[in-house]
Amino acid sequence: MNSSVIVFPGSNCDRDIAVALEKMQFKNQMVWHKETKLPKSDLIVVPGGFSYGDYLRSGAIAGKSLIINEVIKSANEGCLVLGICNGFQILTETGMLKGVLLRNKNLKFINKDVNIKVINNDTKFSNKYKNNQVLKINIAHNEGNYFTNPNHLKELNDENLIAFKYCDNNGIINKSSNPNGSLENIAGIFNSKKNILGMMPHPERMVDNLISNTDGVNLFSSLLN
């Protein structure tokens, strides 16, 4: 499977995702944001980091880059797009995913391993997980507080477009297992065609037992499936 990772000035999880993709046998290419053409890809990843320093609003400036138009075009043609952390923020800024990511409720950067629950495993991104499976995945962000309007929230629920929700060890979704104030504990969402996934947790950090765990592996193997 061919993948492309878009690199913006200030991206800093680009190497990490590339390592994970290659480990999972993707044929990966890095694509610099000034480029105007995307290599042929089955998967486009918009990685985490601080594109443009997170200045103005996280993701806002990257959302205006040249390459983004290509990403949108590919997505419209059905290409899979995965936005992680800052990548999720960028995808919402471009409108590819609805809603916004606000400052964390406690106004602090949060880095920790959190539990998330698989809400919909009937997608290209999650078919190797079980529904309601609890994963332990690292988060690292300032703005992960997902917010959207009531209509869209209803759509997310009705159409089963929520990918992951923050939960506790036992899979219970409640206020105290919500790290950042996110609406309904949402940690990741799909677009209506389910070919775009945006998520705050970092699956690429969870592919190596020596460093963390391997709870992120099945996201990549789902894609290969």
Added chain:
Amino acid sequence: MKITDQVVENHGLKIEEYTNIKKILKREPNLLELGIFSAMWNEHCSYKSSRKHLKNLPTKGKHVIQGPGENAGVIDIGDDDAIVFKIESHNHPSYIEPYQGAATGVGGILRDVFTMGARPIALLNSIHFGSPDHFKTKSLLHGVVSGIGGYGNCIGIPTVAGETKFNSTYNENILVNAMAVGHAKKDKIFYSKAKGLNKSVVYVGSKTGRDGIHGASMASAEFDENSEEKKPTVQVGDPFTEKLLMEACLELMKDNSIISIQDMGAAGLTSSSVEMASKGELGIEINLDKVPCREENMTPYEMMLSESQERMLIILEDGKEKHAKEIFKKWDLDFVIIGKTTNTNKLVLKYDNIIKGEIPINALASKAPIYDRKWIKKKLTKSKVDIKKLKKIKIEEALIKILSSANHSNKTWITSQYDQMVMCDTAQKSGSDAAIIRIHGKEKAIAVSVDSSANYCKAHPKSGGKQIVCENWRNLISVGARPIAITNCLNFGNPENPEVMGEFAECLLGIKESCEFLNYPVVSGNVSFYNGTNRKNIYPTPVIGGVGLISKFKKPISHQFKKNDSNILLIGKTFGHLERSTLLEEIYLISDGQPPEINLVNEKNNGESILGIIKDNLVNSVHDVSNGGLIIALAEMCMGSIYGAKINKPKKLTNLLKYFFGEDQGRYILEIDKGNLEKVEKILKNNNIFYENIGSTQKDYFEIQGELKINIKELYKINNQWYNNY
């Protein structure tokens, strides 16, 4: 402008120093030249008070590729890998503007590391605040922590370890020391020494503004009245630009374009150009019209003394300008040839086609003053505490009080604000004795830790200096790493005060002794004097940053208990040294006793043996015993685990407070499977190591027979409340 005594003084120079400048120049300097002298001759750049003492530190060893004298130290970790690291202080700016002060501190030390061709792989910090009750402490804590996180998180380098302490000695002068560690290829290290004539001197990075011109010694009286307003002494960090600068430099470093490279740190363009020329025994000519400026109408004086961040100076090989420029253009950074190397051995500054300043390089470097300041020896206090006379306290109560105190509380509130995982090589995060970072794509890893002990150093600087090196060494040993080398940040008061100077001199003697004995050389460092106000100097606070190597990294060793019913061994002798202990300080508010003694022979023997035991895979967990003594160390091994411990009452030492809270040095706790006990005991006996079998692990409870029994979840809670309630 006429240079009066007042102008000289405003530049932080002594009248005798000014006389000396005139003698060297054989004329009066102009204001620009005076500014340059003041930047180069101040304590920060010239090390005029410390150099004499620093010279004695051991700086060589079989792993040392580059010792002190470059932007950072470099050590060999086998194959073609090298580790580049250094620590630096940013104390004063952080007190004025904690967020930006701390952030730019991180930015500065990162530049020191990637300047040498290393990709930074870890950040550490040592931060000291005043008493939690002091009205400024809370906002300083918040500001500093978010500043450190803000910079490191944005640039994408994990902040993996550090230390945080509170003591009223820092009420008016906090300490913010940042350490950076990078990885380079051994044959691709870049130095600041200029070479060759007529080479292009290139300015890259951010534009120059009026930031931080001359910090404290600014000639305020000589500018117009609103100049004070115009010249903020605190810089704003721009981690985004630094990230671009780092990537651009590392990209350019892939081939052979660079002759020499130097970041613009303190005293900006002045010190970077002088340093390159001085090391290369060359001259340098700069055309100031070319310097990219952020603001209008900047004067040569301002350009030369600005401390704007995120800038570098590079000397390029002939014909490489176009290639280099393209790289910096790709990263949207300024790239301007501002001068060339010359054979005049002078710094020549041109502006408007006129020579505005001309100073022999050696006048700024080798002829800078060096002082042998007066210092007096500290007498060891005789005061002894009679424990029997103190108010009785239950062991359990003392334990809980200490675990819930500011200094001994769990630091997750801080560390969860730092990205510790980015780069995906952090195998052990903060919260452990030392962090472990895997070398990317390799089987080996390094361990890193920073440590200080102002309390011990205040009591007896030499023992304190000795102790802190050992504590740092122990932390690395505890995670199974062979300690290789250290960097040090020496935070002291006013060196013109003979007592402070004495603290400095003696601390260094202690550091030297330990480093020599342990074969643990100093490869880089930084001195920060004048910490204190109103004649109140801070406690002497040397901070040691150590790097160790794990050649075959299979799994991280941490201090949490791993299994049920394994044996707990205490390595090293317990005498029950309670003077200057955490117990006395936290419970009885007594802190004027002697520090514990260091026995370097035992220290080395214990450490080496444990390293061997870890290598042979005979332990489940390891922890060194430090502040708070045995009981705190044991409690730490329980917290965060599902296993606690059942500890026997000591057989010999009868005073339980002494046994459990004593701070005797050179001790470790090992958790050993029953099946491995015999093997481990044999090794310990063969190596002549004193040890005690003090109990075993058990589920759920931390217990000292007949004294206390606490649920470990409860302990964890107690240990985690302080920051959240502060």
Added chain:
Amino acid sequence: MKLILAKQPQLNLKKNKLKFSVTVTLKENVLDPQGKVVQNTLQNLGVENLKRIRQGKYFEIELNDNDPQKAEKKVDDMCKKLLANLIIEDYKVNKI
């Protein structure tokens, strides 16, 4: 007690509502990394004749006070105490 109070219609409170805006900006010579990036981005998006953009903070503060002068003094105090760091920032208070 509290609950009951909260449910009371807050009519009388409305009367003495005062509203201020505060803008906090970096001092002239202080680097403004955000403004710089915003300016570059707009230029790349084709906006011409941009001379300079500086970014700052904005606060809207509503007070249940009725003396405008005292209230303004209070807002001024807040700026000094918390909203602005006078070493690198300036601020302006406006009644709105």
Added chain:
Amino acid sequence: MKLILAKQPQLNLKKNKLKFSVTVTLKENVLDPQGKVVQNTLQNLGVENLKRIRQGKYFEIELNDNDPQKAEKKVDDMCKKLLANLIIEDYKVNKI
């Protein structure tokens, strides 16, 4: 060339300098965690009668244009294009 240009008095530029301020605030129904924390902190510092604080962004934009109306339109465009996220934010432009 450049050198000479830089030294020319920049009088003619001054003439057509226009300056705008932009404030960007979160829409009424969007939670404002920053404002809330600022408000709590001030209350803890002893400030009384605080009804509400909302935090937003502030921009000062200088243009080398001479038609104020066209310029204002341009600033309005910048807001729509980049400075504000209209899903959650409102903005206001003022000539200053």
